[in-house]
Amino acid sequence: MENIVFWSYLFVVFLFLGSFLNVLALRTLEGTSVWNPRYSHCPSCATRLTGRDLVPILSWLVLRGRCRTCQHPISWLYPLGEMATAVLLTFVVVHGGWNPETGAVVVLFTILITVTLTDLRAQLIPNRITFPAMALLLLVRLFLHPEPVWVYLLGFLVGGGLLTLLAMVPNGMGGGDVKLFAVIGLGVGWKLVLFALFFSCVWGTVIGLPLKWTGRLQARQAIPFAPFILLGTLTAWAFGQPVWNVYRTLFL
Template sequence: MLELLQGSPGLLAGLVFAFGLLVGSFLNVVILRLPPKLEYGWRRDAREHLELPLDAEPEPPGIVVRPSGCPNCGHRLAPWENIPLLSFALLRGRCRGCGQPISWQYPAVELLTGLLFLACALRFGATPQCLAALAFTGTLVALAGIDVRTQLLPDAITLPLLWLGLLLAATGVGFVDPVAAIAGAVAGYLSLWLVYQGFRLITGKEGMGFGDFKLLAALGAWCGGWAILPIVLMSSFIGAIVGGALMALQGQDRDVHIPFGPYLATAGWVQLLWGESLLQWYRNLSGLG
């Protein structure tokens, strides 16, 4: 099977794209269900620690236990209503039970994940590195989606991503050697931590959350210590453009917090796939190559 995929790039691309659509459908569930589940656990832990009576609020559904359904009317989705992209088109973007519009997040995340998986397949081919890149990509999509919706980067996702990067580096399947992975994790965390402390000292405000530190540490474990500066510069550039556009179009206050996780995730993904090519392009452009 591996030889067939290695000799048939088109087949590999098609299978990986279809797999990406399925993974994107699952990531929608993670993005929507994980934050309420975590917040419910945090509230219970806090009340137990303070020796307060527990609330009678129902526990939010788990990620894989409860079947998918309409958040408005509770309509349980039939199998054909769970087909990525196609179901949204067949239903014309509306729930079959109540007729309410279905959020565009669902097809957007499915299509985005499929396209990003396709890019990984075209970049790495049928190799162990491609599988690693797919795991990296899916995790970043989930983190970006959660951060956009809730301004949270859960430890339940960032820390496994960090440890997986270190593990892959140690086993030789990763994209950098173990020393570079460890250096990247340390440099990633400390760099944003220092920026955070400096910003708070000067302005008295918190410019970012600790989840951003952990995410950049994870990106460093995957991409290496030398990649931290390009990732920070690229994410800051993207964030400045998108943030400026949002303030101009929506009239947002400058004090409104804009999640930084999606920009870090975008920059880290680009760095993993094309970091060396971008560095060589810059060297050639500047005459240093």
């Protein structure tokens, strides 16, 4: 029973974090400060949003996705970002356990969720997020590294370097994706970043191809890849090592 209370509490904390990441993503794209102005406004009628407009998920549902004052539609990306943050990060803590390393992984996935939101909104993974993310994870990994520190530094080089090669292929990945994989390499090390790349492509194929077949995406339309990178990295982190162990016993 105590556990249910604890996990519910954590879930709600992550819902509010998701709400903050929505603001962070939006303001980074706008090029405005995250802290100033402190209050959010309706982009259409400029009415200042108050507490009851800012409850994660619930406000959007109660308002049926429209501004209270002017009925201007509010993007479904807001509740989606909040829900995705809460579900993914709660899973990370359940799977990783209550320890410092889980904290480092939560930082990584918080970054991945933020760039997924900017990528979905504007097909952009901003340097204003990836560069500070590199500095932050480098700092984390210098002090906290379950494996030798070079595993993570090599991960940075492998993630960034390999993707640079892939970016040269026509229709390959964009520059933002490359920097993002460097960040992921710093976070999970060189072996798991390769798994993350593999599983990202798997998710991209599993979800992207049906979208193309059903005509929801045009043949040449660029699709934001960050959502697949997020799912791929999560798969690699949670299940990469067991998959690797099975592979090694079978083939090596």
